[in-house]
Amino acid sequence: MSGHIILDLGLISMLLVIAFAIIRMRSLFAVVMLQGVYSLVCAAWFVSLDAVDVAFTEAAVGAGVSTVLMLAAMLLADRQSDEVSLRRQIAPIIIVIASGLMLFYAIGDMPIYGDANSPANxxxxxxxxxxxxxxxxxxxxVTAVLASYRGFDTFGETVVIFAAGLGVLLLLGLNGNAGKWQACPNGVSIGLGQSPYAQLGEDQPKVSPKAEVATNLPKEKKTIAKKTSQSKGRPRKAVPKGDVS
Amino acid sequence: MNEHGILRVVSKLLIPFIAIFAFYVQFHGDYGPGGGFQAGVILAASVILYALIFGLEAAKSAVPPSWVRFGMAMGVFLYGGTGVATWLLGGEFLNYSVFTPDHPSHGQHYGILLVELGVLLAVASVMLAIFYAFGSRPVNHPGED
Structure with missing residues (x-):
């Protein structure tokens, strides 16, 4: 039993160290990676608490999928976070300390781990x-409660996941084609060439060949054609500027 | 394109086992820990690992986005459809016992199997859909990915 306690204490202190490292880091890449490590240590701790289902989920979602999603999101944003002045850190620190003290105060009312007389059991x-x-x-x-006794709740959860996916797809598009639109009202074809996005010039993303046909202005057609030739192949690999002319 | 040789070989070895492990977690969920949600996430993670190593386009030709879109809706439809089927058979919503009135526990087994399959489809597809949506965005910064 004492071995278990040492293991738990070790894992919790690792979580603490990682949390402080995340706060101190400015490089977002390292922060995302440390968040993955945090989830993995969490998963190990859940295993030690005999919550294997939760550990599965934490390892796969927290350490796996969400780390990848954060990396993908980071690619679209900055790599470094800005320094926050000390004056603006005071209020968050007070909130964190106050809520932490309240949680410590509440520990006394928690049932003992594995207590058969606890309300949950x-x-x-x-x-x-x-x-x-x-x-x-x-x-x-667990499966019986999830799928049968509380099947209606699980149905709700599935619908929530579906709605979350739907929301992301509505915002971003399944193939990253948000903003690349084409419409044909009253026989007049309008597409990317007429959209406000086209005036951004260099920041213009990959253009589909269809959108190129839709444009009428020769000057814009040239720039778009250049872009299209650059963006052949893997879209992630950026071609050095000025290579294609 | 021969960079990351070790990663390619190791992930090629691992990905089939990760996918099979997902199905183990799915269908062994009645006996051990696990179930549709965990299995779906593990299945999606195997495809995402493939995409990370071999590129997004390769993953998209292995698991096309149209399947993902279909799977999202199909998962919820399967779950809800099981509930509607129990209605039509004269029971309450999601009361699986009406599938086999002679052996109520058998009906529960079938119902749990169907419902967990729905969860697997929905979760795996949604995870992949979000990954595809994020990964397909044009990158602003030229450089490493």
Whole structure:
């Protein structure tokens, strides 16, 4: 048992060190990577608490998918965060210390780890444990509660995930084609060439060949054609400026 | 394009096992830890790893965005459809026991299987859709990725 406590303390102190490192870092790349490490240490801690389901999710979502998404988002933004003046840090520090003290105060009311008489284990929890073997005949009570007893809640969660994906797709487009639009009202073809985006010049993203046809102005056509030839192949690899002329 | 040789070889070895592990987590969820959500995330992570090593275009030709779009809706449809099916069979919404009235627990097994499949589809597709959406954006900074 004491070995367990040493393991837990070690993992928690690692989390603390990583959290402070994240606060001190200015390079966003390192911050994103450290967030992944934080999630991985969290997952290890969940395993030590016998919450394997949560550990699975934390390792896959926190350390895997969200790190990649943060990296992808970082590619579109800055690589460095600006220095925040000390005066502006005072209010957040007061809030963090106050809420931390409140949490420490609340620890006294928490049930002991694994307590059979805790509220979570004594009311419905005990009922599910009793009934699952009789009603559903599967050993994993968690699956039974998630998919059957509380199936309606899980349906709601699935719809929430679907809605989140839908929201991102509406904003960004599945192929990153937000802003590359073409419409044909009353037989007049309007597309990227007429959109406000076209005036941005150098910052213009990859242009589809369809949008190129839609433009009528010869000057813009030339620049777009140059862009298209540059952006052939993998869009992530940037071609050095002035290579294609 | 022969950079990152070690990463390519190791990930080529690992990706099939990651994908199979996802299905293990999915279908063994009745007996061990895991279920649709975890399996979906692991499945999506295997495709994302493929995209990181071999490029987004390769991943998109392996798992086309149109499948992803279809899977998102199909997952929710499968879950909700199971509930509607139990309605039509005369039970409450998502009361799987009505699938096999003689053995209510068997019906529960089928229902849980269908519903978890829906969760797997929805979660894996949404994760991939968000990744594709972010990854396909044109990059402002020239340089490493």
């Amino acid at each position: 004594s009311h419905v929890g005990a009922g599910y444990l009793d009934k699952t073997a009789k009603d559903i005949h599967i050993p994993n009570v």
